[in-house]
C-alpha cells in the first residue's frame with residue numbers, strides 16, 4: 001500500500017484558481033456555506049434568477065476540496081436503487097417527478113459545460129448496471145418492472161453473452177444499459193466556481209464558518225477573520241453538516257473509497273472488451289463501480305461504507321488500508337485479465353447518508369436552509385438541488401419545491417451513541433443482505449408508510 005498516493009487523482013488534471021479568505025466583516029442577502037456542487041449550483045441559479053441579490057460563499061478549505069472534487073464522476077439518477085423506496089413510500093407520481101428532474105439534470109450539466117467552455121470531459125455514454133450473481137440478476141429484473149411502473153423508462157436486460165461484449169468481465173451474468181454520463185468531477189466544480197465568480201459572487205476559501213446563529217432576525221456566520229451578517233443562510237457542507245447542531249441528526253457521515261490505476265498500455269487495454277467506455281456498476285447494496293479515465297486509467301470505486309467512532313469526519317480517514325485492500329481484491333476478481341495492472345492512487349471522501357437514501361432539502365425550525373443526503377449519488381441530484389435551494393431562498397412554491405426531496409417526511413437519525421449504533425447496524429444489515437437470497441421488500445413490515453407520505457413540519461418554502 002505504501003506506493004499508493006492518497007492524493008486525489010483528479011486534482012492532477014486541472015489547476016485551481018486560488019481565492020482569498022474573508023478578512024473583515026461583511027454583509028449580504030444570502031451566505032452559502034460550502035463550495036462543492038450544492039453550494040455552487042445554489043449560488044449560480046440564485047444569481048441567475050435575481051442578479052441584484054448579494055450572495056457570498058464561504059468555504060473551509062478550497063473549492064472542490066470535498067467530495068465534489070474527488071468522486072467517481074458518474075452523473076446518474078439518484079433514483080436508481082432508491083426507486084423502490086420512493087415508489088413504496090411516496091407513490092408513482094412523486095417517484096416519477098424526482099426521477100425525471102434528475103434525468104434532466106444529467107443532460108443539463110453537459111449543456112452547462114458546453115455553454116460555459118468547461119472541459120469537464122463530459123461523456124454521455126450511459127451506464128451499464130451489471131449483475132455478477134443471481135441475486136443481482138433478480139434485482140435488475142425488479143428494477144425493470146419498477147421503472148415501468150413509475151413510467152420513467154423502459155429497459156431490456158442483456159444476457160451474459162451480450163453484456164460481456166460490452167464489458168469483458170467473465171463474472172458478468174447480465175446488464176442493463178441505463179442513462180447517465182461520466183465526467184471529470186474536479187473540472188466540473190472548478191468550472192462551476194469560475195462561472196459563479198463571473199456572475200459576481202465572491203467565494204472565500206480557507207474561511208470555515210465556525211458558528212452560524214440567528215441574532216435579532218439576521219444570520220451571523222462567524223469565521224476566523226470576520227463575521228458575515230446575512231438575511232438567509234444555505235448550509236451546503238455535505239457529510240459535515242453535523243457540525244451545526246440543528247442539522248446533526250438529519251444525516252449521517254460515512255466514508256467511501258476509490259482507487260485509480262496507472263495508465264493502461266494499449267496491450268493491456270486490448271485484453272478487456274469495453275467498446276463504449278461506459279461507466280459500469282454492479283447491483284449490490286454496496287455497489288462497486290468502474291470507469292476508464294480519458295488517459296486510460298481504471299477508476300474502481302465504492303464497496304463498503306465505513307463509520308468511525310462518534311461520526312468521525314477527520315481527514316485522516318481519507319486513507320483506509322482495509323478499504324483499499326478490499327477494493328483491490330474485488331477489482332482483481334472482476335478484471336482477472338488485468339492481474340498485472342497496478343494502482344497509483346487511493347483515497348476516500350465523505351458521503352452524506354440520509355435515513356431514506358433520498359436527498360433532503362428544506363428549512364429548519366429557525367429558518368436555516370439546507371441541502372444534503374445524496375447518499376453517494378450527488379452529481380446530478382445537486383444540480384436539481386441547486387434549483388430547489390434557489391426556490392427555497394426566494395420563498396417560491398415551484399415544481400422543484402414540490403419534489404419528494406423537499407415535501408416528504410424524512411425520519412432523523414438518533415443523536416449520539418444510539419444513532420451511531422443504528423448506523424452501524426444498518427450497514428451490517430446491507431452487508432449481510434448482499435449475501436442472502438432476494439427477500440420481499442422489508443419496508444412492508446418496518447416502515448410506517450403513512451409517516452413518509454405526510455408533508456414534513458418544516459421544509460415548506
Ligand SMILES: Cc1cc2nc3c(=O)[nH]c(=O)nc-3n(C[C@H](O)[C@H](O)[C@H](O)COP(=O)(O)OP(=O)(O)OC[C@H]3O[C@@H](n4cnc5c(N)ncnc54)[C@H](O)[C@@H]3O)c2cc1C
Nearest residue numbers: 034036037038060066067068071072074209238349378379
Ligand atoms: C468515494 C466517493 C465517490 C463518489 N462517486 C460519485 C459518483 O460517481 N457520482 C455521484 O453522483 N456522486 C458520487 N459521490 C457523491 C458526490 O461526490 C457528493 O454527493 C457531492 O459531491 C456532494 O456535493 P456537496 O457540495 O454537497 O458536498 P462537498 O463537495 O463535500 O462540499 C461541501 C463543502 O463544504 C465545505 N465545508 C465543510 N464545513 C464547512 C464550514 N464549517 N464552513 C465552510 N465550508 C465548509 C467543505 O470543505 C466542502 O468543500 C461520491 C462520493 C464519494 C465519497
